Amino acid sequence: MDAVVLPGGFSYGDYLRCGAIARFAPVMETVVEAARGGMPVLGICNGFQILCEAHLLPGALTRNQHLHFRNRDQVLRIETTGTAWTNTFQSGQEVLVPVKNGEGCYVADAATLDRLEAEGRVVARYVGGNPNGSQRDIAAITNEAGNVVGIMPHPEHAVEALTGPSLDGLGFFTSVLKHLVGAPA
Amino acid sequence: MPRVVVDVMLKPEILDPQGQAVANALPRLGVSDVASVRIGRRIEIEFTGEPDLDRAREIADKLLANPVIEDFTVHLVDADETAGAHS
Numbered sequence: 001m002d003a004v005v006l007p008g009g010f011s012y013g014d015y016l017r018c019g020a021i022a023r024f025a026p027v028m029e030t031v032v033e034a035a036r037g038g039m040p041v042l043g044i045c046n047g048f049q050i051l052c053e054a055h056l057l058p059g060a061l062t063r064n065q066h067l068h069f070r071n072r073d074q075v076l077r078i079e080t081t082g083t084a085w086t087n088t089f090q091s092g093q094e095v096l097v098p099v100k101n102g103e104g105c106y107v108a109d110a111a112t113l114d115r116l117e118a119e120g121r122v123v124a125r126y127v128g129g130n131p132n133g134s135q136r137d138i139a140a141i142t143n144e145a146g147n148v149v150g151i152m153p154h155p156e157h158a159v160e161a162l163t164g165p166s167l168d169g170l171g172f173f174t175s176v177l178k179h180l181v182g183a184p185a
Numbered sequence: 186m187p188r189v190v191v192d193v194m195l196k197p198e199i200l201d202p203q204g205q206a207v208a209n210a211l212p213r214l215g216v217s218d219v220a221s222v223r224i225g226r227r228i229e230i231e232f233t234g235e236p237d238l239d240r241a242r243e244i245a246d247k248l249l250a251n252p253v254i255e256d257f258t259v260h261l262v263d264a265d266e267t268a269g270a271h272s
Contacts, residue, residue, distance in 0.1 A: 067202050
């Protein structure tokens with residue numbers, strides 16, 4: 001197992017809280033252990049929620065502030081290229097990917113937010129309008145080691161012209177390939 | 186058999202958009218004296234043996250509540266006080 005992507009969806013019906021029950025799915029024990037050992041893990045949408053519930057990432061995702069499900073193409077600014085999933089982007093690069101969530105409002109206490117900013121762990125921010133009320137326009141964050149990334153929008157839906165608004169999402173996946181090829185055996 | 190009730194509420198500093206939406210709807214019912222509404226979750230737990238508050242706290246801390254955004258309290262109630270027993 002070289003890397004894991006926890007995809008979007010509504011695991012366990014989003015019962016209790018999004019990701020709260022999925023966090024205790026049998027496979028998560030292995031995923032958490034491997035993530036702590038440095039294996040790249042990307043959580044998208046519901047996957048991001050699961051990573052927060054599993055304490056691999058700080059903070060939590062809550063109901064969109066305006067209470068509406070938001071589905072649109074969204075500009076993001078890549079803030080950090082020092083992760084396994086963003087090393088082929090330029091710092092400050094703007095990308096266009098779909099966002100579609102009902103509970104994507106990122107919250108954490110002020111100390112956690114300040115630490116994420118200070119340590120360069122805000123991976124991407126919403127540009128041109130915050131679709132869900134996330135604090136400090138945060139769309140994606142990473143852990144201290146940079147191998148675990150959670151992102152609320154959907155880079156996997158911006159990988160070909162027929163179905164996506166751009167090809168910008170490909171960068172996340174070419175990044176992990178580059179990371180794995182360059183990683184010491 | 187007594188049950189353990191776990192009440193889960195968003196921490197005071199966390200915005201509760203659902204509660205706000207309900208509060209904003211109240212004037213349409215002619216209610217104008219409500220300052221705020223916060224929405225939480227009540228969970229009733231029945232143990233196979235004696236009710237165990239410490240165990241309930243552990244369950245609440247690990248699963249029922251997310252300590253990042255929520256607080257919880259636990260207390261015992263008699264069976265006839267639980268929601269399911271109400272007519």
